[in-house]
Amino acid sequence: MAKNFGKWLISGPPVLYLIVFFVIPTCIMVLASFRYAGEYGGLAPVLLRDASGAHLNLTLESYQEFFSDFIYSWLFIKTLIYALVTTFFCLLMAYPLALLIARSASKYRDLLVLLVILPFWSNFLIRIYAWMILLGPQSAFSAALNGFLGIFGVGPVRLLFTPFAVVLCLIYVQLPFMVLPLYANLEKHDPALLDAAQDLGANGWQRFWRVTFPLSLPGIYAGIALVFVPVLGIFAVPDILGGTRGIMIGNLIKQEFLEARDWPFGSALSIMLTIGAMIIVGGAALFAGRRRKGDV
Amino acid sequence: MALLEIRNIVRRFGDFTAVDGVSMDIEAGEFFTLLGPSGCGKTTLLRMIAGFDSPQSGEMLLDGRDLASIAPEKRPIHTVFQSYALFPHMTVAENIAFPLRMRKMGKAEIGEKVRQSLEDVRLADRGGRYPGELSGGQRQRVALARALVNRPRLLLLDEPLAALDMKLREQMQLELINLQKEVGITFIYVTHDQTEALALSHRIAVMNGGKVEQLDEPSKIYDSPKNRFVADFIGTCNLIDAEVSVVGEEKMVLQIGGLGEVAAKNPGTTCGAKGILALRPEKVRIAAQLVPGSDENHFKGRVHDFLYMGDVTVYIVEVGEGVHIEALLPNSAAGRPRILAVGDPVEISWRYDAGTFLDG
Amino acid sequence: MSRKLLAASGIAVYAFLYLPLVVVIAYSFNNSKLNAEWVGFTWHWYRVLLSDDIMLKAAGNSLLIALTASLASTVLGTMAGYALYRYKLKLLPVLVMAPLAIPEILVGVSLLIFFVAINLTLGLLSIMLSHIAFCVGFVAIVVRSRLSGMDESLPEAARDLGATPFQAFRLVTLPLIAPGIIAGALLAFTLSIDDFVITFFTAGVGASTLPLQIYSMIKIAVTPEVNAISTLLMLLTLFLIVVASRLSPDSIRGR
Numbered sequence: 001m002a003k004n005f006g007k008w009l010i011s012g013p014p015v016l017y018l019i020v021f022f023v024i025p026t027c028i029m030v031l032a033s034f035r036y037a038g039e040y041g042g043l044a045p046v047l048l049r050d051a052s053g054a055h056l057n058l059t060l061e062s063y064q065e066f067f068s069d070f071i072y073s074w075l076f077i078k079t080l081i082y083a084l085v086t087t088f089f090c091l092l093m094a095y096p097l098a099l100l101i102a103r104s105a106s107k108y109r110d111l112l113v114l115l116v117i118l119p120f121w122s123n124f125l126i127r128i129y130a131w132m133i134l135l136g137p138q139s140a141f142s143a144a145l146n147g148f149l150g151i152f153g154v155g156p157v158r159l160l161f162t163p164f165a166v167v168l169c170l171i172y173v174q175l176p177f178m179v180l181p182l183y184a185n186l187e188k189h190d191p192a193l194l195d196a197a198q199d200l201g202a203n204g205w206q207r208f209w210r211v212t213f214p215l216s217l218p219g220i221y222a223g224i225a226l227v228f229v230p231v232l233g234i235f236a237v238p239d240i241l242g243g244t245r246g247i248m249i250g251n252l253i254k255q256e257f258l259e260a261r262d263w264p265f266g267s268a269l270s271i272m273l274t275i276g277a278m279i280i281v282g283g284a285a286l287f288a289g290r291r292r293k294g295d296v
Numbered sequence: 297m298a299l300l301e302i303r304n305i306v307r308r309f310g311d312f313t314a315v316d317g318v319s320m321d322i323e324a325g326e327f328f329t330l331l332g333p334s335g336c337g338k339t340t341l342l343r344m345i346a347g348f349d350s351p352q353s354g355e356m357l358l359d360g361r362d363l364a365s366i367a368p369e370k371r372p373i374h375t376v377f378q379s380y381a382l383f384p385h386m387t388v389a390e391n392i393a394f395p396l397r398m399r400k401m402g403k404a405e406i407g408e409k410v411r412q413s414l415e416d417v418r419l420a421d422r423g424g425r426y427p428g429e430l431s432g433g434q435r436q437r438v439a440l441a442r443a444l445v446n447r448p449r450l451l452l453l454d455e456p457l458a459a460l461d462m463k464l465r466e467q468m469q470l471e472l473i474n475l476q477k478e479v480g481i482t483f484i485y486v487t488h489d490q491t492e493a494l495a496l497s498h499r500i501a502v503m504n505g506g507k508v509e510q511l512d513e514p515s516k517i518y519d520s521p522k523n524r525f526v527a528d529f530i531g532t533c534n535l536i537d538a539e540v541s542v543v544g545e546e547k548m549v550l551q552i553g554g555l556g557e558v559a560a561k562n563p564g565t566t567c568g569a570k571g572i573l574a575l576r577p578e579k580v581r582i583a584a585q586l587v588p589g590s591d592e593n594h595f596k597g598r599v600h601d602f603l604y605m606g607d608v609t610v611y612i613v614e615v616g617e618g619v620h621i622e623a624l625l626p627n628s629a630a631g632r633p634r635i636l637a638v639g640d641p642v643e644i645s646w647r648y649d650a651g652t653f654l655d656g
Numbered sequence: 657m658s659r660k661l662l663a664a665s666g667i668a669v670y671a672f673l674y675l676p677l678v679v680v681i682a683y684s685f686n687n688s689k690l691n692a693e694w695v696g697f698t699w700h701w702y703r704v705l706l707s708d709d710i711m712l713k714a715a716g717n718s719l720l721i722a723l724t725a726s727l728a729s730t731v732l733g734t735m736a737g738y739a740l741y742r743y744k745l746k747l748l749p750v751l752v753m754a755p756l757a758i759p760e761i762l763v764g765v766s767l768l769i770f771f772v773a774i775n776l777t778l779g780l781l782s783i784m785l786s787h788i789a790f791c792v793g794f795v796a797i798v799v800r801s802r803l804s805g806m807d808e809s810l811p812e813a814a815r816d817l818g819a820t821p822f823q824a825f826r827l828v829t830l831p832l833i834a835p836g837i838i839a840g841a842l843l844a845f846t847l848s849i850d851d852f853v854i855t856f857f858t859a860g861v862g863a864s865t866l867p868l869q870i871y872s873m874i875k876i877a878v879t880p881e882v883n884a885i886s887t888l889l890m891l892l893t894l895f896l897i898v899v900a901s902r903l904s905p906d907s908i909r910g911r
Contacts, residue, residue, distance in 0.1 A: 011748050121893050375813070
């Protein structure tokens with residue numbers, strides 16, 4: 001009795017706060033996706049009163065709209081492609097770095113890890129802004145690239161406000177999320193395993209592909225999950241670097257809420273995004289689970 | 297009246313019954329040990345005595361007072377934790393002062409008691425240090441000093457020597473015995489180490505699967521194990537399937553498959569009873585040729601295998617068909633560290649009362 | 657993999673991570689309106705920044721929000737972290753983790769709809785309430801990780817030696833997890849002062865914060881003043897994170 005009292009006293013306030021400011025808003029958003037848009041933006045009333053009394057004023061219109069025009073599905077697919085490309089390059093860049101850190105002398109490891117994390121702690125917008133400078137038409141990087149391409153007679157290319165700029169920056173902001181789980185995994189590998197492999201006749205590449213890589217799969221899965229899912233909802237990167245060609249699903253959601261003011265449709269998009277992300281995460285978890293069982 | 301009476305304590309965790317109807321009386325001034333393998337319920341029982349856990353049924357009386365309604369901080373019972381649980385943010389002196397402060401004792405009195413207590417455990421110059429700066433043995437002594445400083449009625453010790461290396465452990469065992477004699481406080485000691493239990497305790501409760509298998513003095517437990525588990529858990533023991541064929545007044549005859557007839561002490565069984573003969577290896581005499589003596593049981597066999605242990609050699613002797621009996625030979629006899637090799641013919645013998653017949 | 661190849665690719669990735677930030681900082685001292693050629697060193701953009709009333713107002717808002725949000729979320733988050741450690745709960749772990757796991761934009765828009773539904777004028781208050789909601793989880797995780805690093809028998813030992821549950825918490829548990837709580841508070845402060853996405857949806861027209869101000873400058877007219885404020889913000893974050901990671905190394909790394 002007294003034990004339960006303490007439990008409620010201590011967990012009650014945070015639970016209450018998160019119900020009010022997270023659960024209820026989420027429920028309201030789900031409901032909003034089935035409502036009509038208000039005349040001046042926002043939402044129309046849930047209940048309509050007329051001669052026959054009050055009746056519910058709900059609709060599937062927003063979802064019908066989503067499926068009626070392929071442009072929305074295409075935007076989802078495009079977002080998925082961006083996320084896949086981002087994840088792939090993150091893995092490609094993070095793996096050697098994580099391996100390097102894991103195999104460094106232990107006194108340097110903490111510092112090297114900190115160096116990976118620090119840029120992540122600088123403001124998100126600043127990191128996007130940095131790429132705006134780097135990819136801008138007057139930047140040294142652009143000038144050098146176009147000078148190089150000019151040799152082959154290929155006309156000056158624009159880097160900023162392109163899908164390339166978006167994906168490059170996505171890789172940049174997500175990279176630490178791939179390095180950390182990989183490092184956490186690689187660091188735990190017993191060095192004796194590599195010695196044993198060498199002792200049994202494996203050369204450098206064989207040791208990597210037969211020992212290190214298979215053992216690091218859980219770290220790779222974790223990294224993929226950490227990188228892939230957040231990319232789906234990002235809107236600031238394409239908003240600043242993408243121009244009109246580089247937009248993602250997040251931009252459309254933002255637009256529906258703040259510019260078009262079609263909240264029901266924006267809510268429906270948000271829910272489709274959540275469901276999509278959940279299907280991907282669930283599928284990946286199933287896949288990883290089966291792999292793990294298969295390994296045993 | 298016993299100091300602590302434990303009556304039919306039951307503690308379940310979901311489907312698992314950790315303590316299954318345990319009853320025992322612990323007398324004032326006793327060094328009492330709960331011995332058993334991990335998961336036998338000894339630590340759960342200790343935690344219930346301390347008050348960190350409560351039984352589903354049964355009762356515990358301390359000086360006749362029911363403990364159930366008394367919060368852990370109100371019980372005159374202190375614990376020495378396996379991890380020592382010294383507060384890392386307090387100095388050694390502050391750690392020892394903690395229970396005194398909790399009793400709202402005056403500053404001067406606390407200072408005096410802490411000083412005395414530090415002297416008792418030979419850490420007078422370490423009062424200002426933090427636990428992290430002490431060695432394992434010193435931490436152990438601080439934990440003891442802290443738990444004893446306000447003279448509890450009962451001290452619970454949860455594997456307090458497990459973290460120490462072997463040399464230090466032996467030294468601490470002696471210190472614990474002396475300390476317990478000096479302070480006269482009742483100790484309840486939990487361990488899975490049977491040697492430690494035999495060396496330290498006045499009485500031992502051997503636990504397994506949440507139940508007490510045997511509660512007795514160390515020598516009784518060693519010499520007359522009550523059942524197969526105790527015989528097997530304490531020390532090493534030959535366990536040989538046997539059937540009672542003839543029952544006499546004091547002795548009886550056991551029939552052992554592949555070996556034949558063996559004389560044994562009659563514990564009060566009936567003819568035809570099946571069970572096992574538990575025989576300690578050190579009670580079996582072994583030599584290439586034994587001088588015929590007073591031993592009732594005498595067999596010829598071959599050395600099947602042996603383990604040289606330094607102080608002794610353990611011989612596994614095959615007698616009869618497929619019956620292996622372990623025998624101990626001290627390596628003290630000068631000039632012959634081992635004279636028997638695998639395959640050598642040997643003779644073994646033991647007195648009728650060397651082994652114990654266990655029913656069932 | 658050969659060691660040299662590994663080292664070379666590692667250095668390349670570090671360069672990739674730091675080059676953009678170095679460029680931002682460098683141009684904040686460039687005596688030119690454009691982020692292009694290096695013209696010469698100047699403090700000019702910092703002076704512009706300090707006389708920019710809108711920016712200063714935004715900075716004031718950011719500080720006020722971060723202080724309030726970190727204070728409130730530290731209290732709630734510490735309670736949540738302790739509850740997660742101490743009790744077997746079903747609802748709380750989900751509630752604490754969910755806001756961290758789903759895309760920020762969804763948290764932002766659902767809060768926007770919510771505040772409008774309850775007729776709360778968007779502004780400082782709605783931003784604070786939103787920031788508390790997503791900071792609680794981070795503080796809870798830091799505090800719980802600190803607690804699970806603590807020997808469980810320590811509070812028990814305190815009870816055993818005569819302390820009441822409250823005394824055991826105040827004299828033993830609290831001092832031992834204090835570094836975790838402070839680290840959690842610093843973390844919450846940093847997250848709040850840096851937050852863009854959720855603030856973007858819950859700010860309305862009433863209040864601006866530093867990230868919102870930076871956003872509108874990037875969208876409308878880029879001047880090196882943005883570099884100057886970015887540099888200062890980076891310095892502040894760097895300081896806070898280094899302090900926090902000193903106090904509770906695992907929690908910062910664990911993110």
